[in-house]
Amino acid sequence: MVMCKDVVENIIGYIDAELDDKTLEELEKHLDECPECQVFVRTYRKMLELTGKLRERTFVTPEIRERLKQLLKSKLKPN
Amino acid sequence: MIGTVTGQRGKETSPPDLVNTTDEKLIELFISSKDERAFEEIVNRYADKIYRLAFKITRDYYSAEEILQEVFLTLINKIDTFRGESKFSSWLYRVTANAAYMHLRAQKKYENDVSLEDYVPYDENGTLMGRIKAKDWSDKPDKALLSEEAMEIIEKAVNELPEPYRVVFHLRDVEGFSNQEVSEVLGLSVPALKSRLHRARLYLRDKLSDYFYEWSK
Structure with missing residues (x-):
């Protein structure tokens, strides 16, 4: 019998659509009946969506960029 | 030419003809003709990513900046060690990760070895009931x-x-x-x-x- 634990431990395969048909069918049956697992999957997906947005943030400040530029300029200067 | 690596919040200013060039081609240009514009484009593409990874490993802004500089100096001095066996980006991230771990070792800054291997959200009966x-x-x-x-x-x-x-x-x-x-x-x-x-x-x-x-x- 499928339990919440099975949903949790198969979540990567479930999200990436890598589960075999039988496992998928059993998990989805449990999901249909389990509100806790439904919220677990929804918040898991949302967490991935939000953390993916961190890629768009800029960390290198103009000051860091300027220091890097000066350093590289001196190293790339022809002898 | 490296002087044009500027911009508010990392906006890129590279010449348009290089923006759509692959990493590997840019590296080829840099090696064959020391094309600084090609190098500048690589800096524009990867400075933020390198800094982010370095910070994620060291959790220290000063170390992250040092590693950022080290990685690009490595790129200038040891680009011939890139043999094209993996994607350039993978190679560059590996150089970054190695440099960051060396920093941690040099500074003897190790985090407590916290393991999450037993971290589970469900109870001893395998249920999430009341937890989520x-x-x-x-x-x-x-x-x-x-x-x-x-x-x-x-x-x-x-x-x-x-x-x-x-x-x-x-x-x-x-x-x-x-x-x-x-x-x-x-x-x-x-x-x-x-x-x-x-x-x-x-x-x-x-x-x-x-x-x-x-x-x-």
């Missing part, structure tokens, strides 16, 4: 979840992951690398990194649930 639904934040409006304050919370939560989990999560879920690429960069088997990724995601989902639950009170 009470803190459902999935229907919060995107405007709130994508606000600067919320993004700070998310960043903080990622930074609180223990190092081995944080780096795998960062490369896979933030930078968007494939399992194979993460495996190449960190020298980890795919099953090992999947295991870390799984625990990292469970931990983060819980952390974000706590944060957003408290935040909305």
Whole structure:
């Protein structure tokens, strides 16, 4: 019998659509009946969506960029 | 030419003819004709990514900047060690990760070896009953979840992951690398990194649930 634990431990395969048909069918049956697992999957997906947005943030400040530029300029200067 | 690597918040100013050129071609141009514009384009593409990974490993802004500089100096001086056997980006991330771990070793700054291997959200009976639904934040409006304050919370939560989990999560879920690429960069088997990724995601989902639950009170 499928339990919440099975949903949790198969979540990567479930999200990436890598589960075999039988496992998928059993998990989805449990999901249909389990509100806790439904919220677990929804918040898991949302967490991935939000953390993916961190890629768009800029960390290198103009000051860091300027220091890097000066350093590289001196190293790339022809002898 | 490197003098044009400028810009507010990392906006790129490279000449348009190089913007659509592949990394590998840019490296070829740099090696064959010391084309500084090609190098500048690589800097524009990767400075932020290198700095982010270095910070994710060291959690220290000064070290991250030193590593950023070291990596580009390595690129100038030792570009011939890139043999094209893997993607240039994987090679560059591997150089970055190695430099960052060397910094940690040199400074003898090791994090407590916290393991998340036993971290699970379910109880001893394998059920989530009463543990998840009470803190459902999935229907919060995107405007709130994508606000600067919320993004700070998310960043903080990622930074609180223990190092081995944080780096795998960062490369896979933030930078968007494939399992194979993460495996190449960190020298980890795919099953090992999947295991870390799984625990990292469970931990983060819980952390974000706590944060957003408290935040909305």
